[in-house]
Amino acid sequence: MWIERTSSGRLLAAARQFPAVVLTGARQTGKTALLRHVFPNASFIPLDLPSNSEAAEQDPQRFLGGFPEPVILDEVQYAPALLRYLKVRIDADRHRMGRFLMTGSQSFPLMNSVSESLAGRCAVIPLPTLSSAEVLRANKGELEVGDFLFRGGFPELHRDPGVNGLEFFSSYVATYLERDVRSVLRVGSLRDFERFIRACAMRSGGLLNFTDLARDVGIAGTTAKDWLSVLEASGLVVLLEPYFGNVSKRLIRAPKLYLTDTGLMCFLCGVSSPDTLVRSMFIGPVWETFVLGQILRAKAATISPASVYFWRDAHGTEVDFVIAKEGRLRLVEAKWTENLPKRPLPSGAPWPGARTSKAAGGRQLGPLLKVAAEIKGQTADEHWVACRPARSYRVSDEPMVRLIDAFRFEQWC
DSSP: OOOOOTTHHHHHHHHHHOSEEEEEOSTTSSHHHHHHHHOTTSEEEETTSHHHHHHHHHOHHHHHHTSOSSEEEETGGGOTHHHHHHHHHHHTTTTOOSOEEEEESOHHHHHHHHHHHOTTTEEEEEOOSOOHHHHHHHTTTOOOHHHHHHHOSOHHHHHOTTSOHHHHHHHHHHHHIIIIIHHHTOOSOHHHHHHHHHHHHHTTTEEOOHHHHHHHHTSOHHHHHHHHHHHHHTTSEEEEOBOOOSOSSOBOOSOEEEESOHHHHHHHTTOOSHHHHHHSTTHHHHHHHHHHHHHHHHHHHHTOOOEEEEEEBTTOOEEEEEEEETTEEEEEEEOOOSOOSOOOOOTTOOOOSOOOTTSTTHHHHHHHHHHHHHTTTTBOSOEEEEEOOSSOEEOTTSTTEEEEETTTOOOOO
16 A cells, blocks of 8 residues: 655655755655655666675766666665765756655765765755654544554555564664664664663653663763764654743753654553553653654655744743744644543634633643743744644633644644
8 A cells, every 4th residue: 555645745846956865764764665656767776785885886887877867776875985976977967857866764874975975966855754644644534543653654564554563663673773773883782772772762752861861771971872863863763952032031951852753662662552552651752752753744744944842941841842933933732632621612713812820721731821921922823732632622711722633633834
């Protein structure tokens, strides 16, 4: 089953504007499949085959001469010398676009080579795992939220529902450790690194403290920083920075750590089934991780100028996410709940004027309302509670607060 990717439009637009395009992201996010689907007539060269990568490195002119353009160069990080030749070839005919379409999974070395060789000639597009909206469209709306959170967004798990998710992730972690970590970091103990990945999963949604993380795994703080950099560059984790604006309060400076896929997070946290997940202590952090993933997927697919942060001041007042766009700030709270106590307003009804902390749902919305008051003048048209209501609605006594079904919502940025 083919699942249409929201990033297809951005990919086509980039190929019309740049001679080369690099589709990057974690392993198994569907990069190769997407390029072959969008460009079915392009030549295909898998550079993870040693014979191909060796030929491309030793004599790139002769090697590429055997393939008509456009060319898909799969896993281009295995032939970094090829990028220097591509620069020469592109400059010889600078205005022909969409000639070289590349994928790369190891962003660390790959991005260094791209920035050195193809600056200004190449578009770099991140491809995350599937969003819930993409899977819902493919399944005509038939998808349970708990099942998706547990299974995650790796395309292989949705292409064939018969694939055992636990087996997939077990193999994925082992393969990632052997292929990527050994080649990039030359880690002496893969067991320590696997424990490190699991410790990161357990902390998804929390403030990053390198000292605590390193101590719990039994490694040095500098080692923890190096290892986390590789996880981030490989597309498996994201560090969310706190928002800083023209406010007088001192804000927390440490970033928050998130995994990029809830299925991988569930596996690393030892969750064995969707039912176990929704009854476990992990459901809150998993839901928060999911909501951030949806925001970042929407941003990547639409080339949105929005930036995403979190808010937490020195007194502990926290809002999960701040979406900054065009000088306006939208606050987003992620809550694993179906509804807040409320009196729904009719669609299109004007906001009521009353605003009080004792309003319906006010106790749960207190931090959001407090921060919204602090950013008065910068606030967006409305703020969101990302939960699981049967339909989107506005909280009756709280102006500018809307509950949205984060599982089906798409217009994040």
